[in-house]
Amino acid sequence: MLCPYCSFENSKVLESRTTSEKSSIRRRRECEKCQKRFTTYEKIELAPLIVLKRNGSREEYSREKLFGSLISACSKSNIHVETLYDIIDEIEIELSQLGRREISTFYLGEKILEVLKDLNEIAYIRYASIFKEFKTLDDLTKEINQLRKQLVLFK
Numbered sequence: 352m353l354c355p356y357c358s359f360e361n362s363k364v365l366e367s368r369t370t371s372e373k374s375s376i377r378r379r380r381e382c383e384k385c386q387k388r389f390t391t392y393e394k395i396e397l398a399p400l401i402v403l404k405r406n407g408s409r410e411e412y413s414r415e416k417l418f419g420s421l422i423s424a425c426s427k428s429n430i431h432v433e434t435l436y437d438i439i440d441e442i443e444i445e446l447s448q449l450g451r452r453e454i455s456t457f458y459l460g461e462k463i464l465e466v467l468k469d470l471n472e473i474a475y476i477r478y479a480s481i482f483k484e485f486k487t488l489d490d491l492t493k494e495i496n497q498l499r500k501q502l503v504l505f506k
Contacts, residue, residue: 354384354385354389355389356382356387357384357385357387359384361382361383361384362380362383362389363380364378364379364380365379365380365381365388366378366379370440371437372444374394374395374443374447375392375393375395375440376393376394377390377391378391398452399411399452400446400451400454401452401454402453402454402455402459403453403454403455403456404456405457409453412446414439414443417442417463418435418436420463420478420481421435421439421463421478423477423478423481424463424467424475424481425467425471425474425477428471430471434470438466438470441466442459442462442463445462463478463482468498472502475498476494476495476498480494
């Protein structure tokens with residue numbers, strides 16, 4: 352395992368545990384050269400999942416791409432990175448339980464919005480503005496008003 356800080360090849364495992372969903376193993380490692388710590392995840396490799404894009408093209412599902420979109424939405428918030436990984440784990444478990452080999456970006460986006468709505472309102476709006484392709488301030492205002500109504504109903 353290469354150290355993400357210094358690229359040294361050897362690291363020692365400090366702690367291993369199964370994630371709460373039992374879908375992967377989380378390992379805390381320490382680089383034997385620079386002594387910095389990092390986390391790795393070991394998962395069963397399944398048949399590739401294909402994502403059907405809005406424009407009709409298809410591409411292989413990318414956990415990293417999903418993580419990147421969550422990082423963008425949640426930047427400058429108090430949401431811990433581990434929480435984002437947990438969100439992705441939950442979505443991936445649900446996808447595997449569906450048993451489908453192809454999924455739409457719409458489905459993925461809606462799942463992320465469901466989680467973000469309860470987690471952080473600003474992250475929800477930031478993600479929604481890209482996912483729902485807001486074109487005007489009216490689009491944004493409409494979404495904020497809908498979110499407010501839903502939050503009032505559930506309090």
